Structure formats: structure tokens, C-alpha cells
Amino acid sequence: MAILSRTGTRSIAFVLCLAWFFCQFKVGLAKGLHKVPDPSGAHPAAPLGGHQKPPGPLPAGPGAQHKTHGAARLGTIFNVLQFGARSGARQSQSQPFVRTWRAACDFNGPASVVVPPGVFTLAETVFQGPCKGPPPTSITVQIQGTLKAVGDPSEYSDKYWISVEHVNGLLITGSGTIDGSGPSVWKYDDCKGNTNCASLPSSMYFNEVQNAQIKGLRFLDSMGFHMHISNCAEFSIIGVHINAPRDSPNTDGMHISRSSKVKVLRTTIGTGDDxxxxxxxxxxxxxxxxxxxxxxxxxxxxxxxxxxxxxxxxxxxxxxxxxxxxxxxxxxxxxxxxxxxxxxxxxxxxxxxxxxxxxxxxxxxxxxxxxxxxxxxxxxxxxxxxxxxxxxxxxxxxxxxxxxxxxxxxxxxxxxxxxxxxxxxxxxxxxxxxxxxxxxxxxxxxxxx
The missing domain is CATH 2.160.20.10 (Single-stranded right-handed beta-helix, Pectin lyase-like)
Structure with a gap:
């Protein structure tokens, strides 16, 4: 058996350490060349809430970013900030939100609308399909921030604040909040003494939506119903939290009509009506x-x-x-x-x-x-x-x-x-x-x- 000298042992250890360092350098370089985009969808050069377009063309058109690896199911990201939405603005951000939806809905592939953290004021807003994404989910909406309703009844021409229509394959998820600004309009509700009263707008109205999941959101202080599901099928509401005061008028947690195979699971509701x-x-x-x-x-x-x-x-x-x-x-x-x-x-x-x-x-x-x-x-x-x-x-x-x-x-x-x-x-x-x-x-x- 050969016996190495102390000097020879140190030489071999030095060579092994040098080889290990070289391998780590190559791995780090490779990771740097394949960096995954920021999950928020915001380009590093774009100021938060600003209108600046990201430098250079983005895949699938302005405002879109590809997702890979663990977020693959999100597909291509369409962040509302990249379409002009501004957090904290007092004016309605409905138009940038609709532009974001339209781009994602018309994209031929898995697509997600992302609402990052922040507070976004919306007036009456309609998101219409059909969308072009592949089944089972033609479009995903990930809400991380707060959507806050304009607290003026004259801003609403119909019985809803946010409407989603004609979509087959919808996922709305996230830890965000849908704030209906109810306290500013409940005084206009006269349904307690008037059976022919006009209802105040529902926070979210779903019409002709199939194969849908609404997961994890928090609904707060709707003007009327928090959710209204009508003419829908295969529609699941999972892990949602709904809150309004005990004395808030006609603020049903959710109303389900003309719909089939609707599931409400693991949900908490406290409100002023059903x-x-x-x-x-x-x-x-x-x-x-x-x-x-x-x-x-x-x-x-x-x-x-x-x-x-x-x-x-x-x-x-x-x-x-x-x-x-x-x-x-x-x-x-x-x-x-x-x-x-x-x-x-x-x-x-x-x-x-x-x-x-x-x-x-x-x-x-x-x-x-x-x-x-x-x-x-x-x-x-x-x-x-x-x-x-x-x-x-x-x-x-x-x-x-x-x-x-x-x-x-x-x-x-x-x-x-x-x-x-x-x-x-x-x-x-x-x-x-x-x-x-x-x-x-x-x-x-x-x-x-």
C-alpha cells in the first residue's frame, strides 16, 4: 500500500477544490443565462403603476411575459401594470383592466391576467369571452391586490360592478380582496319597504360561464350581492371569505340561479342577508x-x-x-x-x-x-x-x-x-x-x- 506524504495530500486536496469551484462557476453562469422572469410580470425598468412600456419586444405582444418551470400552468403573463393600470389612482382603472383581459383572452395559448399587490379602483367593468386558451382553463386571473369599487351608484348602468361573461374554462385565484365600497351606497337601498326596488350592483356577476373555479379570494362590503352566478354550469367556489356587517342591506354572500352543477366548498360567509x-x-x-x-x-x-x-x-x-x-x-x-x-x-x-x-x-x-x-x-x-x-x-x-x-x-x-x-x-x-x-x-x- 502506497503512503502519501503530507505535501502530496495537500496537493490533491487543492486540485479537487479547484475543480469543484470551476463546476460551480459554470452552473451559476448557466442559471444566469436562463433567468426566469419576475412572477409579478413587471419589467425591472418599468416604474410601479406607470405607463412606460418595457424596453424591447415582449413575447406575445405588449405586456406579456412567458412563465416557465413551477409557474408553467400560468402560461403567458399579462400584468395589468403593463397595460397602464395604476395602483392608488382615484380614477377608474377599468379600461387598462379590460385591455389586459382582452390581450390575454385573445392569446392562442395558456394565459393569465395578473393583478399585483396594490389598490385598483374600478367602475362598472365587463370581461367578455370566449377566450382562445386551450382547455381545461382558457384563461386564469390571479388577484394579489385589492379591487375597489367606485362608490357612486350613478357609475353603474346595470346590476353588477364586475361582470364575467361567455367564458368556458375560467380560474380566478389569489389572496386578493374584492372591496365593493358598500358603506357609501347602502343608504340608497330601499328594498326593505319596497318589494319592487332596484337592486344595488353585485360585486361579481357571472353569466354563461362554464367550467369555472373561484378560489381563495376575499369579498368585502358589496353594494348588493357579493357574487351572482346565473346561466352557468360546472362552477366551483372554493376557500372564499365573504364579509359585510350584520345590518348591511341585501348583501347576500352569493346568489345562484339558472345554473347547474354549482359547488360551494370550504367557504366562510358573514353578511347582512342570506x-x-x-x-x-x-x-x-x-x-x-x-x-x-x-x-x-x-x-x-x-x-x-x-x-x-x-x-x-x-x-x-x-x-x-x-x-x-x-x-x-x-x-x-x-x-x-x-x-x-x-x-x-x-x-x-x-x-x-x-x-x-x-x-x-x-x-x-x-x-x-x-x-x-x-x-x-x-x-x-x-x-x-x-x-x-x-x-x-x-x-x-x-x-x-x-x-x-x-x-x-x-x-x-x-x-x-x-x-x-x-x-x-x-x-x-x-x-x-x-x-x-x-x-x-x-x-x-x-x-x-
């Missing part, structure tokens, strides 16, 4: 792991106010918590309505915490019309509903004499008084009910039409 309202034409709606309160609870309806309304068919509400609301699970229909149906509903594993009217059907809602409601309710199951009621009547099934409720089932209902000395009861009118398992308060006797 946390979720499911309107006419809703088919196969799923609500799971939603926390609701304050507000008016989770509602099906109101139904029957307008002529020629479509049926509601298939509503599943499961694993939800309702806290301090004016109603729990509510079905509401207008008297004097045209004939329609609402059927196949399941309300399961729901916790009520200090809730008024935890289980309520009200077919005499919103009017003193002497004609009965003709909305037929059937195949409705309440199971594993538990918690506390703040009102003496914990279960109220007030069905229409013109269209009695059929095939109602109450399975394992355990509602206790919030105040221990309060006595709870259940009432039924024109309801055909089947009871299974525990029933507290004790069931009311079925009352046929």
Missing part, C-alpha cells in the same frame, strides 16, 4: 363545509316572485356551521306565484349555534297576497341537525294550502334552547312529514291539506 341563496333554475347545487354567520342563513329562494320561473331540482347542503343568524336552513316562496317545483333537497350534518328559526319553510314569504303559493315542495330531508335555537319555534314547516309539501323527512333532530329556561316547539301546516330517530323539539302532528 349567506347563500339558491334561486329559480338551480340544478344540482352542492354546499359543503361552509361557515355562515352573521346573516340570514342558507336559503332556497325566494321562489315564485316572477312569472315563468324554472324549477329547483337537487340541492345538497352538508357539514356546515351556522352561527348567530336570523334563520338557519330556510326555504321561502312567494304567495300568488305561478306553478313551479322545488324538489330533491338534502340538509345533513349541520350545527346551529344560537340561530333563530333553525329549520324553516315559509310559503307565505314577502307578501300579503291572499292567493296561495303554487311552488310545490317535495322530497326534502333534514338529518343530523343539532345545536341551539334562539327562538321558541325551532322547527317551522309552513307549507302552502295550494301546494302542500310532500315527502318531508326529519331524521335525528336535536335542537336545544340557547336560554335554558326557554321552551322549544315545532309547528307544521300543510306538511306531510316522516320522522326518524331523535326528535327535539318533539315533532308536530302532520297536518294534511
Amino acid at each position: 349567506c347563500i341563496s339558491i334561486g329559480q333554475g338551480a340544478v344540482d347545487v352542492t354546499v359543503n363545509e361552509v361557515t355562515c354567520g352573521p346573516g340570514h342563513g342558507i336559503s332556497v329562494g325566494s321562489l315564485g316572485k316572477l312569472p315563468d320561473e324554472l324549477d329547483v331540482n337537487g340541492v345538497t347542503v352538508t357539514n356546515c356551521t351556522i352561527i348567530g343568524t336570523e334563520n338557519g336552513i330556510r326555504i321561502k316562496t312567494w304567495p300568488g306565484s305561478a306553478p313551479s317545483k322545488a324538489l330533491r333537497m338534502l340538509f345533513s350534518n349541520i350545527v346551529m349555534d344560537n340561530v333563530a328559526n333553525p329549520i324553516i319553510i315559509d310559503q307565505n314569504y314577502g307578501s300579503k297576497d291572499s292567493k296561495p303559493s303554487l311552488v310545490k315542495l317535495s322530497d326534502i330531508t333534514y338529518e343530523d341537525i343539532r345545536g341551539t335555537s334562539s327562538t321558541p319555534t325551532a322547527v317551522s314547516l309552513s307549507c302552502s294550502p295550494g301546494a302542500a309539501c310532500d315527502n318531508l323527512m326529519l331524521n335525528n333532530i336535536n335542537l336545544q334552547p340557547k336560554i335554558p329556561t326557554m321552551r322549544l316547539d315545532a309547528t307544521c301546516t300543510n306538511a306531510k312529514v316522516k320522522y326518524i330517530g331523535c326528535q327535539f323539539p318533539p315533532p308536530c302532528a302532520p297536518h294534511p291539506p
